[in-house]
Amino acid sequence: MATKSLKKRHSDLANSNRQLEILSNGIFQKGELPTFKDKISETNQFPLKAKKLEILQINVGYMCNQVCDHCHVDAGPDRKEIMTRDTMKQCLEVIENTGAHTLDLTGGAPEMNPDFRWFVEEAAKAGIKDFIVRSNLTIIRANKKYHDLPEFFKKHNVHIVSSMPHWTRGKTDKQRGDGVFDKSIKALQELNAVGYGIPDSDLRLDLVYNPSGAFLPGDQASMEKDFKKALLEDFGIQFHNLFAITNLPISRFLDYLIASENYEDYMYSLVEAYNPSAVKNVMCTNTLSVSWDGYLFDCDFNQMLELPVNSKVKHISDYNEELLEGRQIVISQHCYGCTAGAGSSCQGSVA
Amino acid sequence: MSKTYYDPADLRKFGNITEWSEELGTKFFDYYGKVFEEGALTAREKSLIALAVAHTEQCPYCIDAYSKDSLQRGVTKEEMMEAIHVGAAIKSGATLVHGVQMMNKVNKLDG
Numbered sequence: 001m002a003t004k005s006l007k008k009r010h011s012d013l014a015n016s017n018r019q020l021e022i023l024s025n026g027i028f029q030k031g032e033l034p035t036f037k038d039k040i041s042e043t044n045q046f047p048l049k050a051k052k053l054e055i056l057q058i059n060v061g062y063m064c065n066q067v068c069d070h071c072h073v074d075a076g077p078d079r080k081e082i083m084t085r086d087t088m089k090q091c092l093e094v095i096e097n098t099g100a101h102t103l104d105l106t107g108g109a110p111e112m113n114p115d116f117r118w119f120v121e122e123a124a125k126a127g128i129k130d131f132i133v134r135s136n137l138t139i140i141r142a143n144k145k146y147h148d149l150p151e152f153f154k155k156h157n158v159h160i161v162s163s164m165p166h167w168t169r170g171k172t173d174k175q176r177g178d179g180v181f182d183k184s185i186k187a188l189q190e191l192n193a194v195g196y197g198i199p200d201s202d203l204r205l206d207l208v209y210n211p212s213g214a215f216l217p218g219d220q221a222s223m224e225k226d227f228k229k230a231l232l233e234d235f236g237i238q239f240h241n242l243f244a245i246t247n248l249p250i251s252r253f254l255d256y257l258i259a260s261e262n263y264e265d266y267m268y269s270l271v272e273a274y275n276p277s278a279v280k281n282v283m284c285t286n287t288l289s290v291s292w293d294g295y296l297f298d299c300d301f302n303q304m305l306e307l308p309v310n311s312k313v314k315h316i317s318d319y320n321e322e323l324l325e326g327r328q329i330v331i332s333q334h335c336y337g338c339t340a341g342a343g344s345s346c347q348g349s350v351a
Numbered sequence: 352m353s354k355t356y357y358d359p360a361d362l363r364k365f366g367n368i369t370e371w372s373e374e375l376g377t378k379f380f381d382y383y384g385k386v387f388e389e390g391a392l393t394a395r396e397k398s399l400i401a402l403a404v405a406h407t408e409q410c411p412y413c414i415d416a417y418s419k420d421s422l423q424r425g426v427t428k429e430e431m432m433e434a435i436h437v438g439a440a441i442k443s444g445a446t447l448v449h450g451v452q453m454m455n456k457v458n459k460l461d462g
Contacts, residue, residue, distance in 0.1 A: 166427075168427055171427070211422070215423050218425060219394070219424075226425055268363060
């Protein structure tokens with residue numbers, strides 16, 4: 001298991017242009033598989049256009065206490081990109097003036113941003129309907145200063161969404177690092193103890209399942225049933241919903257696919273599982289992703305591939321809802337990850 | 352001719368069998384799809400049965416397909432290995448139970 005990001009390792013794949021080249025060459029260049037643009041054109045769904053903004057997803061920094069094998073952010077302890085309070089203030093102005101009903105904080109481990117709590121407190125005041133923090137769970141146990149996070153989240157009625165690749169130790173630690181499973185279980189029990197994840201509780205706790213290898217997620221509802229049964233029986237843990245998310249072939253997951261000689265088969269699986277009805281609800285049509293330095297992207301994946309929004313407005317400081325609505329979504333072959341099977345988004349299946 | 356009898360990439364072309372007999376091919380794939388739907392057995396249970404049978408049939412395409420399908424359904428390595436032991440036990444049992452026939456014959460001829 002790697003302990004450093006691709007960037008720190010000076011890997012070829014730390015370069016987003018290199019990733020985009022790989023995604024456009026080979027099987028797609030030779031025509032063995034159709035490009036995403038050609039595929040969605042078959043069903044008259046090109047160009048994809050942004051609808052009304054519903055979800056503002058803010059990446060507050062790439063620093064993380066974990067170095068997960070499949071991280072699309074290439075996050076890790078060695079990443080120093082951190083959102084400043086000034087940029088957070090610009091985001092707050094937008095939150096207050098936009099019709100978006102969901103605010104979604106992600107990272108890295110968002111809690112590691114030194115201004116994280118300040119930002120949560122300020123954003124909570126804006127009275128947004130659904131306020132999500134994507135927490136990796138282990139951060140709560142990583143250091144004494146994070147031990148009170150469950151209480152802090154509760155105080156601000158934050159909706160917690162956390163990754164949990166499997167209900168067994170072996171599969172979880174393989175993907176996320178040794179000891180991650182035990183720490184995650186402990187953190188989930190602490191969240192349950194303050195009221196998170198209990199049926200009928202307003203304190204929302206959802207889990208994210210993404211496959212531990214080069215295969216697609218199974219049916220979300222069946223997986224949820226299996227997760228709930230196993231976590232309750234083995235650890236007395238409860239949670240609300242499971243989001244099954246497909247690994248997109250970028251960054252460290254792309255690196256893994258190539259190194260394990262699974263890249264072509266994985267792309268075939270994605271293309272074969274293409275579902276036009278998932279295209280209708282892809283998250284880029286109702287989401288805007290803000291990077292740590294305030295730039296705007298159609299999704300977190302495009303942020304990592306450094307594919308900015310196709311609009312005159314490029315930065316949160318110039319935010320303009322009218323100009324951004326109806327923009328053409330920037331696509332490449334990684335987009336097949338969101339349209340395979342039941343579809344995939346940060347909120348799970350879409351079809 | 353290809354140099355080997357089995358090519359992993361051929362699995363992707365399975366659907367092509369319909370090209371030379373559309374009616375039968377379509378009927379087969381409709382049936383196949385229906386069999387693996389959630390029913391009295393879960394799709395997960397069916398995947399494990401298919402994995403065990405794939406081994407007893409020694410079909411490399413089926414082994415590839417149902418190893419992956421089992422993973423997608425959250426099946427653990429331990430469950431997969433136990434499933435193929437069930438297949439192996441039936442295979443070896445089927446061999447050994449014929450030992451009774453052998454014993455009957457020997458006893459008749461030389462009892």
